[in-house]
Amino acid sequence: MKAIVLEAANKPLVYKEVEKPTLAPGEVLVHIKAAALNRRDYWITIGKYAGLKYPSILGSDGAGIVAEVGNEQDKEWLNQEVIINPSNNYGQSDDFQGADFKILGLPDDGTFAEYVKTRVEYLHHKPAHLTWEQAAAIPLAGLTAYRALFTKAKAKKGDTVLISGVGAGTGAFALQWAVAAGCKVFVTSGSGEKIDRARHLGAAAGVNYKAQDWADQLKLMAHGFDIIIDSALGSGFAKFPDLCNPGGRIVIFGATTGDIPHLDGRKFFWKQLQLLGTTMGTKDDFEAMLAFVNKHKIIPVVDEAFPLKDAQKAVDKMANSSQFGKIVLLNL
Known part of the structure; x- marks a missing residue:
């Protein structure tokens, strides 16, 4: 062969x-x-x-x-x-x-x-x-994003979700999953074209993470996030606790731009935030993902x-x- x-x-x-x-x-x-x-x-x-x-x-x-x-x-x-x-x-x-x-x-x-x-x-x-x-x-990206959003972050209709780095395969799937579930979704990307494409897929809005005030822009747009999905980490990660609503969940499954920077622990315990790691998914996660794809006819x-x-x-x-x-x- x-x-x-x-x-x-x-x-x-x-x-x-x-x-x-x-x-x-x-x-x-x-x-x-x-x-x-x-x-x-x-x-x-x-x-x-x-x-x-x-x-x-x-x-x-x-x-x-x-x-x-x-x-x-x-x-x-x-x-x-x-x-x-x-x-x-x-x-x-x-x-x-x-x-x-x-x-x-x-x-x-x-x-x-x-x-x-x-x-x-x-x-x-x-x-x-x-x-x-x-x-x-x-399979791989879809499963990773599905577990991050639903198994770990417990996403539900009405949640406000931020997808960091939407251009990646996992980012695009996380956007599609969240929109289909009835979440209000915002995105970041280093490309205006990718942000436009995300909006065509149902994102409410997006910001370019290369802008110095990207986090301030998101705060004005969304007022806060129940869930943040990230696969990059790096220095920008330090802004996420401020962007989270009380009880917010931050889910990570990659580190393409570095490690987690210094974080203010007070924000985590006072806002009762959760930082959740995830890798791929179980057989049940995979089956649930395919059922979701079939139910919503996601492409x-x-x-x-x-x-x-x-x-x-x-x-x-x-x-x-x-x-x-x-x-x-x-x-x-």
Whole structure:
């Protein structure tokens, strides 16, 4: 089969022939129709991720058709259109991932290939209203944003929500989830164009975080936030406690611009704020997310689709952070 292979950090991805996976009982082989990039894939290509190994086939997100099953009892999945849950071995607790938790695409070979091997328990039926590329866009970023907003922050209709850095895949999903749930949503971005696109998706307003008074602008617009979703951290994070309403929840799942800066603890205890960390999500989170997608007929935002063989061009685009929504690889 053909696959995109990372042979070493900071080396171009290679489109080459590799051996097709063989199956053990309980495993299935999915013929990938579309796969999507995540920031995780970019960090791996430049050698800035834990547990690196070479060669590797990256890719956590994928949608396709089940081509083979390892057990006769799983044959009902044959020829089914599916998307794959990349959050594997989450563990016994719903509150945090266990020691055996792993994400598809490292250490196990991922979806940037004609075929990918996974366990039958990670298969889910593709939402019928979505194309292959739209379905492939959902798994990692959609799950992360869904858990952050609903499982952790307990978002409900009428809440005022701030999405920090809306252009990323997780940011775009958090916006779509919150709007569909009836929240009033505000966004930040370093791009006026991305703020305009967010407004077309239902955001009430947005501000450019490069402006010195971005936090003051948000305060005037929204008067305060019940929930803030952030994947950047960095110096701007220090403004969030002031922007929160009493009882507000700040949920984080990334640190692309640095660590948490010095914070005034008095604001946290006096306003009874919560700072919540999250990573990916459970099987129940994934199922609830897909039910939400089907109920509201949500269509994920796909920025651009590339042929599988052009995966390096897709990674280069992600490196520039020019996308709004997801970058997808097609194997149609």
